[in-house]
Each structure stands twice: as C-alpha cells, then as structure tokens.
Amino acid sequence: MSNNALFYLTSETMPVVSHADGIHIWDTDGKHYIDACSGAITCNIGHNHPAVKNAMVEQLDKIAFSYRTQFESQVALDLAEQLVELTAGELDKVYFVGSGSEAVESAIKLAIQYFVCQGQPERHRFVSLRPSYHGSTLGALGLTGYEPLEAPFRSVTQGSIKVPSPDLYRYQESSVEEHITSLLEQTEQAIQAAGAETIAAIVLEPVGGASTGGRMVTQAYMEGLRTLCDRYGCLFIMDEVLSGMGRTGQWFAYQHFGVAPDILALAKGLGSGYYPIAAMLARGSIVEQVSQGGGFMHGHTYAGNPLACATGQAVIEVMKSEHLLDNCTQRGNELREKLEQLALKHPSIGNIRGIGLLQGVELVQDRNAKKPFPASFNAYAKLTELAKARGLLIYPRRSLDGLAGDHFLVTPPLTVSQTDIDDIIDLLDGSLSDFEHLVA
Numbered sequence: 548m549s550n551n552a553l554f555y556l557t558s559e560t561m562p563v564v565s566h567a568d569g570i571h572i573w574d575t576d577g578k579h580y581i582d583a584c585s586g587a588i589t590c591n592i593g594h595n596h597p598a599v600k601n602a603m604v605e606q607l608d609k610i611a612f613s614y615r616t617q618f619e620s621q622v623a624l625d626l627a628e629q630l631v632e633l634t635a636g637e638l639d640k641v642y643f644v645g646s647g648s649e650a651v652e653s654a655i656k657l658a659i660q661y662f663v664c665q666g667q668p669e670r671h672r673f674v675s676l677r678p679s680y681h682g683s684t685l686g687a688l689g690l691t692g693y694e695p696l697e698a699p700f701r702s703v704t705q706g707s708i709k710v711p712s713p714d715l716y717r718y719q720e721s722s723v724e725e726h727i728t729s730l731l732e733q734t735e736q737a738i739q740a741a742g743a744e745t746i747a748a749i750v751l752e753p754v755g756g757a758s759t760g761g762r763m764v765t766q767a768y769m770e771g772l773r774t775l776c777d778r779y780g781c782l783f784i785m786d787e788v789l790s791g792m793g794r795t796g797q798w799f800a801y802q803h804f805g806v807a808p809d810i811l812a813l814a815k816g817l818g819s820g821y822y823p824i825a826a827m828l829a830r831g832s833i834v835e836q837v838s839q840g841g842g843f844m845h846g847h848t849y850a851g852n853p854l855a856c857a858t859g860q861a862v863i864e865v866m867k868s869e870h871l872l873d874n875c876t877q878r879g880n881e882l883r884e885k886l887e888q889l890a891l892k893h894p895s896i897g898n899i900r901g902i903g904l905l906q907g908v909e910l911v912q913d914r915n916a917k918k919p920f921p922a923s924f925n926a927y928a929k930l931t932e933l934a935k936a937r938g939l940l941i942y943p944r945r946s947l948d949g950l951a952g953d954h955f956l957v958t959p960p961l962t963v964s965q966t967d968i969d970d971i972i973d974l975l976d977g978s979l980s981d982f983e984h985l986v987a
C-alpha cells in the first residue's frame with residue numbers, strides 16, 4: 548500500500564500531474580500525454596481555456612459563494628435559462644448540484660416525491676439496465692447495473708429492477724429488430740411482475756459510457772421505452788451525466804432520437820473539469836406538482852453557487868462560439884473511420900461503437916468468435932498502461948460480468964483538430980501493436 552495520505556486506490560507508479568493545455572498534459576518529469584479521454588470524459592472544451600479562466604476570475608472578483616436560501620444569483624438564473632434553451636424547452640426546470648451522482652440522486656428523489664404528491668406513494672421503485680453505471684452514492688448505486696460495484700452495499704441500497712441492456716454486438720436473436728423487441732418485452736414483463744403501480748421511473752443512459760463503453764440504443768428501443776413509461780404511468784429518466792453537453796454531437800444524446808425524458812441528469816461536460824457543477828432538468832409539470840406539495844425536500848450546500856454557474860456559462864459560450872457540436876460530429880466521424888481502419892490491422896479490436904466523440908472499442912481474444920479475454924488477464928489495464936507509456940490517455944473499462952469484454956473509450960476534448968485525431972490514432976496503433984505483441 549502506498550504510504551501517502553490520499554485514500555483512494557492509486558498505483559505506486561502514478562505520475563504527478565504538472566500542467567495542461569488543450570488536449571495536452573505534462574507530468575512533473577516533463578513527460579507529455581495526449582488526453583484522448585478528457586480525463587473522465589469531462590474536459591469537453593480542453594484544458595486551460597482562457598475564456599473560462601477569465602470568466603471564473605471575473606466571478607471570483609464579485610462573489611464565489613452565495614446560499615440559495617438567502618440570495619438568488621443572476622448567473623444561476625441565466626445558466627438555468629440557457630440549459631432550458633438547449634433542450635428547446637422540452638425540459639423547463641433546472642436544479643443545480645455538484646456531481647453526476649448527485650444529479651442522479653436528485654432525479655430519484657424528485658420522481659419519488661412527485662408520486663407522493665400525486666397520492667401514489669407506492670411508486671418508489673425503478674427499472675434500470677444491466678450493465679449500466681449511474682454513480683457512487685447509495686441511490687445512484689442502487690440503479691447501477693454492475694455487480695462488483697453494487698453488491699457490497701445491497702443491504703442499504705434500494706436495488707432497482709434490472710433488465711438487460713441492448714447489445715448490438717453479441718445479441719442472440721436473428722436481427723437487431725428482434726433483439727430490441729425481445730428486450731422491450733422483457734422490460735414490460737419485469738414491470739408487470741413487480742407491479743406496474745410500484746414503478747416510479749425507467750432509467751437509461753442513451754449511450755453507455757463508463758458502463759458499457761459506447762454501447763448504443765436504437766430508435767425503436769427509445770420509442771419503446773417511452774411507450775412503456777406512458778402505458779404504465781411512470782417517468783422516463785435519462786442519465787446524460789456523460790453523454791450530455793455535446794459529447795455525441797448534439798447537446799444531449801436523446802436529441803438524436805427525438806425521444807425526450809421527463810427528467811435528465813447532467814454533469815461532467817457542464818463544468819468541463821474547471822469546477823464541479825451538475826444539474827437535474829425536469830418537466831415543469833413535475834416540479835409544479837412537487838412545489839404544490841410543499842417543495843422539493845432536497846438540497847446541497849454548494850448547489851448553484853455563482854462560481855460554479857459562471858463556469859458552466861463560460862463553457863457553454865465556448866461550445867457555441869467555437870462551434871464544438873459541429874466539430875464533434877466531424878472529428879467523431881473521422882475518428883470512427885480511422886478506428887475502423889485500425890481494426891483491419893489489429894485483430895484484438897472486436898467491436899467499435901458509439902457516436903460523435905464518444906467512441907468505445909471492445910478488445911477480444913478471438914474476433915470471429917467474439918471471444919473476450921479472460922477477466923483475470925485485465926486486458927483493459929494492460930492496454931491502458933502501454934498507451935500511457937507512449938503518452939496516450941484512454942479511458943479503460945474492465946470486462947462486465949460476462950456481459951461484455953474489456954473495452955476502452957476514446958473521448959478526446961471536443962476541440963480536437965484533424966491532426967490531433969491523426970496523432971491519437973498513431974499512438975493507439977503503436978499501443979495496440981505493443982498489446983498484441985504481449986498477448987501473442
């Protein structure tokens with residue numbers, strides 16, 4: 548065990564970070580890294596952006612913190628307004644928090660309280676997918692469909708009803724359409740078995756990130772879940788903590804499908820790594836009902852503080868003025884094409900999935916059989932270390948309980964250029980060669 552005082556798992560050989568600029572990071576030994584995963588898929592506008600730094604300093608010169616029960620803050624009002632605009636008004640109320648888990652936790656509590664206020668207190672159960680990741684606090688963990696994370700805490704989480712998630716790579720049915728139909732049927736059966744009158748919401752990541760490494764849903768699946776929510780009178784919650792704020796080429800991933808949620812959780816890209824800020828967005832009718840019932844019984848000290856909101860505003864301004872949604876789509880298409888070319892050369896690439904600058908790659912031992920590496924081999928960690936040695940940062944995920952093999956995400960800041968994509972692909976090419984040499 549490391550003898551430093553920090554209480555989280557770190558390797559003994561972890562480099563010490565020094566400084567960063569755009570997609571580049573340097574450690575204190577002077578080693579250079581390309582950040583091809585935006586840290587934890589967070590630094591959407593890249594590091595050290597002058598416009599954000601200036602906006603933060605400007606806000607610090609006025610006031611960093613004011614408490615929401617004592618003052619309104621213009622930046623919080625404005626940022627809320629801007630977020631509503633980004634949903635084209637489909638979600639019209641905003642609640643600020645500090646992290647993705649808090650945003651999901653807020654969504655859970657709002658849904659429960661909404662039904663209490665409606666005289667349906669028995670509606671407090673949730674349906675979510677396996678695999679999925681919704682955060683590390685107890686409520687969000689209860690939704691999370693990933694055994695090793697949730698199992699130790701089952702005695703205190705209200706575990707959700709887990710249904711299988713779409714798997715467009717290893718599905719067993721004869722077509723994607725049949726696969727999706729079967730999943731929707733299983734979901735409906737699970738709702739009926741639990742008692743539809745007990746279900747508060749179905750919860751979904753429209754594009755899997757830290758959980759499934761870029762797994763996609765389909766239009767029919769999104770429409771099918773919306774229909775189930777409407778049929779059984781429950782809410783549709785989307786967790787866009789990772790996929791939101793432009794990561795997929797739209798402000799929110801749900802906009803690719805035209806199927807809107809009732810409640811949305813948002814985080815990472817909103818603060819883009821400059822300051823912790825997250826949000827829950829909800830339909831006004833839900834908030835109205837809860838307000839009439841005495842108000843939302845929830846709140847965190849740092850929620851919506853001026854510094855956080857000024858950061859969020861500056862990030863959105865950069866996204867707009869630098870046309871980062873368009874850049875995300877164009878560079879995302881180039882990245883995808885080049886990853887597919889890499890797959891022609893590297894047999895360890897089994898599947899490439901995702902959208903925009905959220906691209907996931909699954910590693911396999913045998914491509915024809917779609918056979919994953921044994922979990923104990925830790926292929927994800929080995930490749931990530933080899934890439935890091937070459938100065939490339941990718942986001943690794945271990946294999947998921949036999950539901951998916953080892954995989955990694957390539958999710959650079961949305962500011963990447965064509966040349967940056969070429970550099971990332973060159974380094975990844977070398978790293979995959981090193982990896983395949985190791986496993987040969």
Ligand code: PLP
Binds near residue numbers: 648681683756786788
């Ligand atoms: N939901 C999703 C989809 C996530 O990817 C994450 C983090 O990776 C979370 C929730 C939790 O966010 P945080 O780590 O900010 O609490």
